[in-house]
Amino acid sequence: MRGHRMIIGVCDDDRSWCDTAAGVISGYVEKLGYNVEVTSFNNGDDVLNWQGQPWDVMFMDIELGEEKNGISVAGELNKRFPGCQIVFLTNYLFYAVDIFQTQHTYFVLKEQLEERLPEVFDKIMHQLEQSGKKLIFSASWGRQIIVRLSDMYYLERELRYTTVHTSWGDFQIKEKLDELMGDLPENEFSRCHHSYIIYFPAIREKKKNSYVLENGKEIIISRSYMKQTNEDWMKWALLQMS
Template sequence: MYRIAIVDDDAGQCAGLHDMLRELIPAELDCGIDMYASLGELDGQQVDIVFADICLADGENAIEEVMQLFSDRPAVQVIYVTGHVEYCSAVYDTRHIGFLVKPVRRQELADAFHRALNRLCDLREQPFAVRFNNTSYVVRPAQVMYVESKLRVAVFHCENNGTVRTYMKLSDVAERLPSRFHRCHSSYLVNFDFVNAITKNDFVLTDGTHVPISHLRPHRYHAPLSAVRHNQ
C-alpha cells in the first residue's frame, strides 16, 4: 500500500487535488490519501508521496519544512504544488520529484504522480537487510513468494524453500515491498508473481503452497490476474 499526503491550507484546493488523484490511481493499486493543512501534521506519520503547497498558513514555508521532515527519509517522494512560480529555483535546495503550478493540469499531475510511483517501485525492488538473533540477512523482494506473520516474527518464504525471519509487524513489512505484494489475510502477504490460481479461500502458488484469504475484495484482485503465472 502507498500512503499519499496532500498538504494545503486551502480546503478547496486540497479536495480538488484529492479528486484528480483518485481518478489517476490504477485499480489494482492500494493507495490511501490523507489531507492536511500543514506539514507539521506529518511528523511521525508513515507517508510515501507528499503533494505540498509551498506557501501555507501562518507563514509556513514547505521548502524549509520538507528539509526538516524528510532529510532522513529519502524514500519519500515530494511533489511541490504552488501558485508562485518564483519558487521554481528555491525548491532545488530539497530533494523532490515534481513541481506543479496552480491551477494544476491533469496531465502534469499524472506525469508527476507516475514518476513518483515508478521511483517508489524501483526503490522497493531493491534488496534490504533485516536482523534476527544478532545476525543480519538480506531480503530480495523478487524472490519472496509470500510473507507470514507468526506472533511478532515476520517469515519471508522465498523460492527454493528458503526462509528469512525478523521481528517486524506485517504492516511495516508491506511498506518495504513492491505493490505486487497484497495483504490477503491478517497474517499473510502474497506476491502475485508466484500466484497460479485464486480460489474462494486461498491463493495457490507456483510451488503448490496455499495462502489463505480472509478478506478477498474482487475489485482489487481482478486486475493483477493478467500477470498470474499459468504453468501448463
Template sequence: MNCIAIDDEPLALDLLKDYIEKIPFLELERTFTNPIEALGYLQENKVDLVFLDVELPYLSGIEFVKCLQSKPLIIFTTAYEKYALAGYDLEITDYLVKPIVFDRFLRAVNKAYCINKQSKKGNERIAALPEKESQSEFIMVKTGYSTININLNDILYVEGLKDYIKIHLTGKTVLTLNSLKKLQEMLPESRFVRVHRSFIVSLPKIDSIQRSRIVIGKTFVPVGENYKNAFKDMIASINL
C-alpha cells in the same frame, strides 16, 4: 501507493482529492491544511508520497521537507515557479504549478510510481544479498612481497592510481598493483559503489553527500558525471 496532501486552500485539496481518486495506484490516506499536524502524522505513519504546497502557515513546504526524518517522495504543488530551484536542491520528485491540469498531474504521479517501484525492487535485492555475501567479509590483496587480509568493514574508500590502487582503511592505507575494475568485481555491490573513474566508496562509511561530492571523515570524494545518476539511484533505493 499511499499518500497525503497538504495545502491551506480547501479548494486546492478538493482538486487533488478528485485527481487522486482517478489514479488506480494511489490511495489518499489524509489531507491537511496545517503542516504541523501533517508532520506529526508522518512521525507515526509511513506514506509513499506527499503532495505538498510550498507557501503554508507556520511552516513552509521547504522547511517541512527539511524537518522530515524519513523522507517519502514529495511532489510540490504551488502557484509560484520561483521555488523550483529549492525543490531541485531538496531532490523532490516533481513540481506542479497551480492551476494544476490533470495530464500534468498524471505525468508527475507516474514518475513517482516508477521511482517507488524501483526503490522497492532495490530494497528487496539488497535485503537478499547479505546471506549470499556472508562468506565474503574479507579480500586478499598483494602488497610488496606479502599477501594481506583486508576486512571489508575496515575499507573507507578505494582510489585508483594508474596501474595501482590505494585502499584507504581505518587508520592506514594499502597500496597494491591492481585495477579498480578488478577490485570492484571482488567487492559486494550492496556495500560498495563506484562513484568516479578513480574512486569506489563504502556506503556504510559515508558521512554525508554534498551535491557532487561525498564526505568520508575529513576526505571529500568526487562523484563523476558519468556515475552521478547510478549513485543517486543507489542512494534512493536504500533510503540512505
C-alpha cells in the same frame, strides 16, 4: 505493482483546495489500477507529527501561511521518511529555484495539477520501481502491513510474538524468526541472535560482538550465531563494493 496499495498525502493550508486535489489524485491513481489511501493535511506540523505508515508520495504546497513553508517541511520529511517522494504545488513559478534545497520528484503549478498528473505519476512510478522491494507482513486483526526495505531496522522475537522494528514505528506478527528467514531477501538479513534478525543496510557500525543501527540501537551478536552472521556480513559487504 498494480493492485498494491499506494499511500499519498496532500498538504495545503486552503482546506477546500486540498480536499479537491486529494479527490482528483485519488481518482487518477485508482484508474491506474492501484488501491490508494489519500490523507489531507492543512499545516506542516500535522505532517511532521504523523505517526502512521510513511507516504509513498506527499503533494506539498510551498506557501502554508505559517512559519514553516512547504520547502522546510519537505526537508524534514526527506530525513524522516527518505522513501517518500515530494511533489511541490504552488501558484507561483518563482519558487522553482528554491525547491532544489530538497530532494523532490516534481514541481507543479496548482492550476495545471489535473492535466500534469500523467507525467507526474510516470516519474513517481519509475522512482518507486527503482527504490527497491517492499515486504508484506500479516499482522493482527487481519491487517496486511507493507514495509519498504529502506525503512527496516530489525526483527525481535519475544515470547509468542515477533516485533518488526522500522524507522516509522513497530508492530507485532506471529511468525517465528526461523519461518521469516526463508522469506526475507537473501544477503540483506542475518540471524545474529536467538531473538534477533538484523537488516544489514540499517547498520551504522559493526563491532566484535554487536551491530549498531542508524538509530543508535545496539543489537548483540550471540556466540551460537557469531560465525554465521560474520560470514553473512562479509558477503553483504563485498556486494556493496562490487
